[in-house]
Amino acid sequence: MAVYTPVTATDLAGFLTRYDCGRATSFKGIAEGVSNSNFLVDTTSGRYVLTLYERNIDANDLPWFLSLMTHLADKGLPVPRPIADRDGHALQTLNGRAACLIAFAQGVSIAEPTPAECHAVGAALGRLHRATADFVAVRANSLGVTAWRPMAAKCGAGLAKIDPALPVLVADALAATDSWPTGLPVGTIHADLFPDNVLLDHGDVTGMIDFYFACTDIRAYDYVVTHAAWCFSAIGTVHYPDRAAALAAGYAETHGLEPAEVAALPRLGEGAALRFVLTRAYDWLHTPPEALVTRKDPMAFARRLAWYARATPDAVLGR
Ligand SMILES: Nc1ncnc2c1ncn2[C@@H]1O[C@H](COP(=O)(O)OP(=O)(O)OP(=O)(O)O)[C@@H](O)[C@H]1O
Numbered sequence: 001m002a003v004y005t006p007v008t009a010t011d012l013a014g015f016l017t018r019y020d021c022g023r024a025t026s027f028k029g030i031a032e033g034v035s036n037s038n039f040l041v042d043t044t045s046g047r048y049v050l051t052l053y054e055r056n057i058d059a060n061d062l063p064w065f066l067s068l069m070t071h072l073a074d075k076g077l078p079v080p081r082p083i084a085d086r087d088g089h090a091l092q093t094l095n096g097r098a099a100c101l102i103a104f105a106q107g108v109s110i111a112e113p114t115p116a117e118c119h120a121v122g123a124a125l126g127r128l129h130r131a132t133a134d135f136v137a138v139r140a141n142s143l144g145v146t147a148w149r150p151m152a153a154k155c156g157a158g159l160a161k162i163d164p165a166l167p168v169l170v171a172d173a174l175a176a177t178d179s180w181p182t183g184l185p186v187g188t189i190h191a192d193l194f195p196d197n198v199l200l201d202h203g204d205v206t207g208m209i210d211f212y213f214a215c216t217d218i219r220a221y222d223y224v225v226t227h228a229a230w231c232f233s234a235i236g237t238v239h240y241p242d243r244a245a246a247l248a249a250g251y252a253e254t255h256g257l258e259p260a261e262v263a264a265l266p267r268l269g270e271g272a273a274l275r276f277v278l279t280r281a282y283d284w285l286h287t288p289p290e291a292l293v294t295r296k297d298p299m300a301f302a303r304r305l306a307w308y309a310r311a312t313p314d315a316v317l318g319r
């Protein structure tokens with residue numbers, strides 16, 4: 001399910017007249033994704049994704065997201081380009097929603113990555129961090145460390161309903177954020193580079209997508225979000241050192257971590273895991289069981305959280 005706002009063929013034909021990208025030859029809703037409405041659009045000039053931004057995204061942030069994607073595409077990164085209309089505007093309105101036509105990226109997302117794929121993703125993340133060194137616009141992380149206590153409070157007693165162990169785990173992790181690392185390099189980060197947001201083709205990263213949590217925050221936090229997403233079994237019970245070592249080697253090729261960043265990885269990892277526990281727990285408690293979207297299991301990240309709480313920096317690097 002990810003078509004919340006319907007778009008007819010007539011709506012699309014009218015929309016495409018704003019662009020120099022031909023007329024539609026086929027058009028269908030994309031099932032994957034939960035936040036926005038996405039459509040696959042083939043035209044006489046190429047293939048695109050049409051995204052209609054739904055209510056859970058702040059429209060004021062969209063110019064920042066789209067300009068970041070354009071910046072990265074300009075630098076040759078595998079980031080699909082937001083298409084500008086004849087007047088140079090990428091951000092549009094369609095059927096009452098903010099909307100954008102975006103280049104289609106080839107490739108598929110991988111559920112169970114190999115070390116080689118982790119290496120490719122590490123290298124792509126490093127390229128992203130390099131390429132944003134001159135992206136000066138700032139967006140605060142609305143799901144960063146200062147947001148976690150209010151998010152936990154919103155889940156309240158619901159945490160115990162998800163799992164009796166969750167309230168203590170969350171309370172301990174929140175207490176640990178009192179010594180959240182300071183003074184580490186900050187930059188523009190993706191902040192959600194999960195396997196479903198990376199498209200791969202024959203082992204190459206062909207698309208980094210879904211920049212709608214991107215923000216300005218600690219760069220090594222982005223590294224450890226990616227580690228949390230790529231280097232564990234889906235349910236979080238097993239950490240794979242070979243994937244972690246490959247991710248680290250790929251990142252070292254294109255960017256690398258400073259000693260202070262390495263030292264902070266376990267604490268940053270606890271924070272990263274906590275962020276996904278809390279957003280998943282909130283969604284778990286507020287998504288009706290009859291909703292068509294599949295709720296993501298908070299406990300898969302609670303297990304990762306417990307792992308980071310005991311981990312050494314070397315363990316995070318797969319050593
Ligand atoms: N530019 C693109 N090129 C190719 N496929 C894309 C592109 N953008 C999105 N997709 C496809 O559409 C699906 C949904 O996109 P996306 O993950 O951005 O959805 P969302 O609803 O915005 O986000 P989420 O589900 O993470 O909240 C992706 O899984 C991918 O298959």
Ligand SMILES: N[C@@H](CCO)C(=O)O
Pocket residue numbers: 192194276279280296
């Ligand atoms: N990637 C996130 C969803 C976006 O916040 C998760 O798997 O929980």
